[in-house]
Amino acid sequence: MAHDWQADFEQLVDEHQAMVFSLALRMTGDRGLAEEIAQDVFMELDRNLARIETADHACFWLRRVAMSRSADALRRRRVRGLDLWVEMEDRHGIRLEPPASPLGTRLEQLLATLPEPQRAALVLRYQEDLTPEEIAATLQAPVATVKSHLQRGLKLLRAKAMHHLKEFVRVKEQASGD
Amino acid sequence: MQEFERELRQALERRPAPPSLKGRIVQARQRRAQSARRWVLWQRLAASLALAAVLGGGVEWQRHVREERRQGEAARQQVLIALRITGHALNQMNTQLAAHGRAQE
Numbered sequence: 497m498a499h500d501w502q503a504d505f506e507q508l509v510d511e512h513q514a515m516v517f518s519l520a521l522r523m524t525g526d527r528g529l530a531e532e533i534a535q536d537v538f539m540e541l542d543r544n545l546a547r548i549e550t551a552d553h554a555c556f557w558l559r560r561v562a563m564s565r566s567a568d569a570l571r572r573r574r575v576r577g578l579d580l581w582v583e584m585e586d587r588h589g590i591r592l593e594p595p596a597s598p599l600g601t602r603l604e605q606l607l608a609t610l611p612e613p614q615r616a617a618l619v620l621r622y623q624e625d626l627t628p629e630e631i632a633a634t635l636q637a638p639v640a641t642v643k644s645h646l647q648r649g650l651k652l653l654r655a656k657a658m659h660h661l662k663e664f665v666r667v668k669e670q671a672s673g674d
Numbered sequence: 675m676q677e678f679e680r681e682l683r684q685a686l687e688r689r690p691a692p693p694s695l696k697g698r699i700v701q702a703r704q705r706r707a708q709s710a711r712r713w714v715l716w717q718r719l720a721a722s723l724a725l726a727a728v729l730g731g732g733v734e735w736q737r738h739v740r741e742e743r744r745q746g747e748a749a750r751q752q753v754l755i756a757l758r759i760t761g762h763a764l765n766q767m768n769t770q771l772a773a774h775g776r777a778q779e
Contacts, residue, residue, distance in 0.1 A: 505703070506696075506700065509696050509699055509700070510696065513691035513695055513696060513699075514688045514689065514690050514691050515688055516691075517689065517691040517692070517695065518688040518689045518691075521689060522686065527692075531692060531695055531698075534691065534695060534699075535695065535698055535699050535702060538699045538703075539699070539702055539703065539706070542703050542706075599681055599685070600681065600684055600685030601685070603681060603682055603685040603686075604685050604686070607682075607685075607686070618682070618686075619686060622679070622682045622683045622685075622686040623686040623687070623688060625683075650678075650679070650682075653682070654678055657678070
């Protein structure tokens with residue numbers, strides 16, 4: 497089918513580098529690795545540029561490849577016996593760049609402790625604002641499975657965050673009381 | 675739950691990519707394009723060399739066939755000359771024997 501849209505590689509990098517980098521960063525928790533994955537994803541895009549038909553297709557393709565490459569990287573690390581998150585926090589004391597609120601920072605750290613499929617579903621839902629159907633298409637998984645990952649992930653994350661959330665609400669209430 | 679989801683959405687806002695990322699991607703892309711061009715050049719060079727070898731071999735083979743034919747022709751001419759000389763000598767001997775026979779009679 498003929499289409500007027502012409503892929504401009506550098507423009508696609510400009511538009512989507514934050515998305516690809518953020519997905520890889522939240523899935524792997526390693527900034528250096530996330531940069532490598534992002535570079536790898538865009539190199540793959542360059543190889544497949546002729547097959548990209550629209551801007552939306554490019555965005556979908558980049559999301560899918562970024563998630564798949566991140567999962568591959570995590571698998572390789574697991575095979576080598578490294579748990580990135582544990583290594584980052586325990587051995588190097590590295591933290592992700594803090595989001596605006598302390599609760600946000602804590603949520604991001606807690607998200608990293610979730611099982612990989614739940615983390616992937618939550619990242620796509622709340623970072624990329626995708627519907628369960630879109631997440632299912634991106635992760636090439638059944639919609640029911642994605643919905644289950646979203647529900648369980650959210651429940652688990654909420655349970656983990658409960659203590660911190662209470663603290664946060666208490667501090668907020670104190671601040672508003674003053 | 676909605677409040678929690680709102681917080682989560684805020685916490686998971688996209689992070690800006692490192693400023694050097696695009697530059698590295700563009701450089702890697704250029705390196706790969708150069709490497710691909712070099713590979714195409716090598717392929718063309720190899721194809722040209724193979725073609726030259728085939729053509730050269732063909733020309734050499736034709737030259738060899740022509741040379742063999744020339745040598746064969748030269749050998750044939752030499753045999754014909756030798757046969758002519760032999761024939762001439764036999765004729766002379768025949769004549770001499772006939773003359774000698776007549777003389778004895």
